[in-house]
Amino acid sequence: MVADLFLRSTMVDAKGSGFILDGGRMNHFPIIRRVLDRIFVEMLYKYGYSFDQVSQKMRAYLQHMADFYHGRSGPIDFAHPFYRFAYVLIYLPGRVVLLKQIFRQCSGLTKLLSEKILAGQQITGASLGGGPGTELLALKSYAYESMYKDGVDLQFHFTACDFVKAWEDVWWAIDTETNMFLVQQEVPKALVVSDILCGDLAGPAQGTNKLHGKDFYIMSYVISEVSNVPTFKQFLDVLVQSAPRGAVFLAVDISPVSVVNKAIEVFRSTGLNVFALSYIDDRVINPAEILHFAFYTRKLNWNIQENFKAFWLYGVKP
């Protein structure tokens, strides 16, 4: 009965919109807006800039970030709050929609979750390179809308790892904002208990024991960025060895064939069975939802990303 309810709720798909057909919704757009307000105020105080000064400077950071993602400029540094603000504003709103869509469609993940729910077990997951909290927000929203609202009793433990320690503030802001929503909805216990640690995915895996043995791992827009592939493979290999049989490793990223091949090659090298290569080329945000960010997009004269060309696939530990 519970699994039946769960599977039915995961079949919900309003193409591209992020809405579900029945049940309540954790609207992540106002949550991201409030997180942006927090970072913006921090910048005003920290640097003593006026509102207009921050807005003016921000445009240069936005341009650099766009150039970087088009391969036209040197690396961006998320340790700097201007880049963190720019990333959260431009990419998070759409990527959360994208990830929720993928969670619903990824049969490896939905199968794993329904088995765990039937067995009455807690579900553990991790995001690699998940510093901003994109995956955390998508997971909380997905868990609330697709399971909790249908009466499925579950609890997630979710850990992120990123080598930019400064992301922690944004991560905890997202965690707090989503918890406030859940308390308002009278969710009786923590749906997702979360944690973040600082670690380099392309460095030695020591010190990242908290990432071991999870039921699922998410790599969202990170494989494309990791340049030291041999050490990344070693890092991932340690996680694969530590994970239980059937653990799911989900990769989502930009869709050039070189990145797709890199993801497949990295996964296969660690012994994972690779499934379900799928492509997305879609507008994922409704115009009405963009209005949540109008205060900033008008001030900065910059648009948030609405269209995504991406691929996703998953690997399963045999």
Ligand SMILES: C[S@@+](CC[C@H](N)C(=O)[O-])C[C@H]1O[C@@H](n2cnc3c(N)ncnc32)[C@H](O)[C@@H]1O
């Ligand atoms: C494009 S962002 C993606 C963020 C998030 N996963 C998402 O989907 O929005 C890439 C993230 O990976 C992190 N990252 C890149 N290389 C890394 C490495 N070698 N070790 C740990 N984190 C890394 C960056 O700090 C950044 O937060």
